[in-house]
Amino acid sequence: DADVTQTPRNRITKTGKRIMLECSQTKGHDRMYWYRQDPGLGLRLIYYSFDVKDINKGEISDGYSVSRQAQAKFSLSLESAIPNQTALYFCATSDREKLFFGSGTQLSVL
Amino acid sequence: AQRVTQPEKLLSVFKGAPVELKCNYSYSGSPELFWYVQYSRQRLQLLLRHISRESIKGFTADLNKGETSFHLKKPFAQEEDSAMYYCALSGSNYKLTFGKGTLLTVNP
Numbered sequence: 001d002a003d004v005t006q007t008p009r010n011r012i013t014k015t016g017k018r019i020m021l022e023c024s025q026t027k028g029h030d031r032m033y034w035y036r037q038d039p040g041l042g043l044r045l046i047y048y049s050f051d052v053k054d055i056n057k058g059e060i061s062d063g064y065s066v067s068r069q070a071q072a073k074f075s076l077s078l079e080s081a082i083p084n085q086t087a088l089y090f091c092a093t094s095d096r097e098k099l100f101f102g103s104g105t106q107l108s109v110l
Numbered sequence: 111a112q113r114v115t116q117p118e119k120l121l122s123v124f125k126g127a128p129v130e131l132k133c134n135y136s137y138s139g140s141p142e143l144f145w146y147v148q149y150s151r152q153r154l155q156l157l158l159r160h161i162s163r164e165s166i167k168g169f170t171a172d173l174n175k176g177e178t179s180f181h182l183k184k185p186f187a188q189e190e191d192s193a194m195y196y197c198a199l200s201g202s203n204y205k206l207t208f209g210k211g212t213l214l215t216v217n218p
Contacts, residue, residue, distance in 0.1 A: 031204070040119065042196060042210035043154075050204075058205075090154065098144065098156040099206060 003027045006091050006102035014110050019078045021105050023091030031094040032074040034058075034066060036087040037104070043090065049074055081109040112137045112201045116209035123187050124217050131182040131212045133171075133197030142200040143173055143180040146208070149193045157182075157195070167191070187216045 004025045013019050023032065034046040035058075045058030047066040055066060063085060067075045078085055086109045092099040113136040123129050135141060145157040158166045160173040160180060171182045180197060197209040 033206070035208075040210060042116075043208040045205065045207070048205060056205075092154075094204070094206075096204065098159065099146075099154075101154040103153045 004091060004093055004100050004102040006089075006105050008105060009103070010106045010108075012108045012110065013081050015082055017081050019081050019107065021076045021089055021091075021107070023074045023076070023102055024072050025074075025091075025093045025100075026072065027093050027095070027100060028071070029093035029095055029100075030071065031096070032068070033092040033094070033099065034064075034074070034076045035090045035092065036060070036085075037090060038087050046076065046089075078107075078109075081107075083109045085109050112141070112199050112205075112207045114197050114199050114207055114209035116195075116197055116212050118212045119210070120213050120215070122215045122217060125189055126186050129184050129187040129191070129214065129216075131195050131197075131214065133180045133182065133209060135178050135180065135197075135199050137178075137199055137201055139201060143171070144198040144200070144206070145169070145171055145180075145182050146196045146198055147193050148196070154196070187214075189216045189218055192216045 007022045030051045033048045035043040037043050044060050049068045065077045089105045091102040115134045143160040146154045147157045148154045169184045196211045200206050
């Protein structure tokens with residue numbers, strides 16, 4: 001299912017660097033989300049967007065920012081990466097009935 | 111605030127045995143509940159939602175508003191059911207909150 005595409009798949013970076021994770025979708029959905037997955041903590045919502053002009057903070061938005069460049073694109077940025085942001089990041093879209101997930105970006109901050 | 115609790119991090123059963131993955135929720139309004147599954151090296155995908163009241167891959171889940179639970183059940187587990195299972199709740203703002211997940215292992 002390549003309807004929700006995340007790039008890169010893997011990224012290793014150093015503390016203090018700026019990182020951007022990109023997400024694009026071909027489903028035509030208005031709603032897009034960024035989650036991070038950590039062992040033992042499940043998925044936690046970072047940011048979500050219900051349309052191009054609507055951006056909302058999730059439960060763990062500190063240290064992150066997002067940009068909704070178009071209906072199909074939703075990018076997540078770490079302005080100054082820190083080691084506890086090492087995690088698996090998922091983008092998702094929604095048709096108001098269920099979420100469709102990307103395959104994830106494994107980010108390691110050294 | 112909306113909250114989802116999955117009390118078991120790990121659950122191990124033998125093939126053919128019944129399995130129940132527990133999920134409890136906290137939400138003041140009328141929630142919509144889901145189960146998502148993540149098989150090894152695959153992306154998360156929807157398993158079932160309570161509104162559909164359907165059985166997927168032999169799994170069922172009934173919303174019990176009195177006990178605020180949405181437990182996932184299967185009468186006879188299969189090895190291919192081994193995966194991480196997440197219970198999730200959507201409130202009136204359509205924001206999905208996930209539990210911490212239960213890793214199910216079905217042994218041969």
